[in-house]
Amino acid sequence: MIKTDILIIGAGPTGLFAVFEAGLLKLKCHLIDALPQPGGQCSEIYPKKPIYDIPGFPEVLAGDLVDNLMAQIAPFEPGFTLGERADTIEKLDDGSFVVTTNKGTKHHAPVVAIAGGLGSFEPRKPLIDNLVNYEDKGVEYIIRDPELYRDKRVVIAGGGDSALDWSIFLSDVAAEVTLVHRRNEFRGALDSVEKVQELKKLGKINLLTPAEITELKGNGKLEELVAEREGEEIRLETDHFIPLFGLAPKLGPIANWGLEIEKNAIKVDNTLDYQTNVPGVYAIGDVNTYPGKLKLILCGFHEATLMCQSAYQRIYPDKKYVMKYTTVSGVDGFDGTRKEAPKAVVKTIE
Numbered sequence: 001m002i003k004t005d006i007l008i009i010g011a012g013p014t015g016l017f018a019v020f021e022a023g024l025l026k027l028k029c030h031l032i033d034a035l036p037q038p039g040g041q042c043s044e045i046y047p048k049k050p051i052y053d054i055p056g057f058p059e060v061l062a063g064d065l066v067d068n069l070m071a072q073i074a075p076f077e078p079g080f081t082l083g084e085r086a087d088t089i090e091k092l093d094d095g096s097f098v099v100t101t102n103k104g105t106k107h108h109a110p111v112v113a114i115a116g117g118l119g120s121f122e123p124r125k126p127l128i129d130n131l132v133n134y135e136d137k138g139v140e141y142i143i144r145d146p147e148l149y150r151d152k153r154v155v156i157a158g159g160g161d162s163a164l165d166w167s168i169f170l171s172d173v174a175a176e177v178t179l180v181h182r183r184n185e186f187r188g189a190l191d192s193v194e195k196v197q198e199l200k201k202l203g204k205i206n207l208l209t210p211a212e213i214t215e216l217k218g219n220g221k222l223e224e225l226v227a228e229r230e231g232e233e234i235r236l237e238t239d240h241f242i243p244l245f246g247l248a249p250k251l252g253p254i255a256n257w258g259l260e261i262e263k264n265a266i267k268v269d270n271t272l273d274y275q276t277n278v279p280g281v282y283a284i285g286d287v288n289t290y291p292g293k294l295k296l297i298l299c300g301f302h303e304a305t306l307m308c309q310s311a312y313q314r315i316y317p318d319k320k321y322v323m324k325y326t327t328v329s330g331v332d333g334f335d336g337t338r339k340e341a342p343k344a345v346v347k348t349i350e
Helices: 013-024 062-076 161-170 190-201 252-256 297-315
Strands: 006-009 029-033 079-082 086-091 097-101 106-109 111-114 120-123 153-157 176-180 206-208 212-218 222-229 232-237 240-243 247-250 265-267 281-283
Touching: 006 013, 006 097, 006 106, 013 029, 013 062, 013 297, 029 106, 086 252, 097 111, 111 297, 153 161, 153 212, 161 176, 161 190, 190 206, 212 240, 222 240, 281 297
Parallel strands: 006 029, 006 111, 029 079, 111 281, 153 176, 153 240, 176 206
Antiparallel strands: 086 097, 097 106, 120 247, 212 222, 222 232
16 A cells, blocks of 8 residues: 555646645655656657746747656655556545555555546547557557657658657658658648658658558558558558547546546636545646636646645644745755755855
8 A cells, every 4th residue: 555645646747746836845745647657748749849838938848847847856755656547546434545546556645636637548540440450569559769660661640740740750760651641731830741741852751642541461460551542552561550640538437436527627626726526636737627727737737736735734734834935945855855045144244
């Protein structure tokens, strides 16, 4: 049984920043995430995408933002259960909770903060009969490690930013990149469309439009794709097929936890602390909803801050916390480190 003060479900930016705010209150945190690494969408889907609306950062790559958050919370020594999905929750007689993952790992805490972003993501898959037979055998829906495609033949399907961006990126990694789209027009950033056009002229990207992949072939692993273009059948020898048609968010098992749900989001009390209809369970970040809700990372940071203040009062009802600015109080890590502003020098001017 893993015990902590605040159990955070979701290790995206909002969940990570909650660790920092909790640490200032001397509260320990443990995070559960179904993904194999912290960072949520920022790490899994668009680590190389720039974000422009983080205060103090005119521009920061999503992956770099996660790295900075991890460095910021390191002194507070959070625990992580990664690659496991929070499955069930049980409220004990003393008001605390036990959350069990799909792999049976149990966690005990007086406060649970759901910071699951838009929920667990499932790829939108093309309707190809034998597609499932080649999953992890040449078919991938998310690119985690570009080096997997080094000197390989890759076919990407899709017409949005992800398909364009990864086609451009892999043109310098893979032996051959083919981009397939059912239309001639692409829905993506203009500079990305122009870059693909340029790489096509240079022979670094093969463009197949308007076309669709209709069949996969191979003996134990993917070896060939069949595409159809205006009634013509085209065969493509390949090592990897990456359909990038977006991800569909789902709340997953959390939807069965007795929480009030509205349009696939968890309703919270935004007048005070972002608590759900279950006392002791909070929801922060994109996973929650309330009047005037904006799904922005900076809003999630604000919600995490107020949630931690409320969690402190729940855990220590007889204590009064007096907030001090970090410029005054400094930051004391659980690892013994301390950060503080330089002390003023007292000196007589002669």
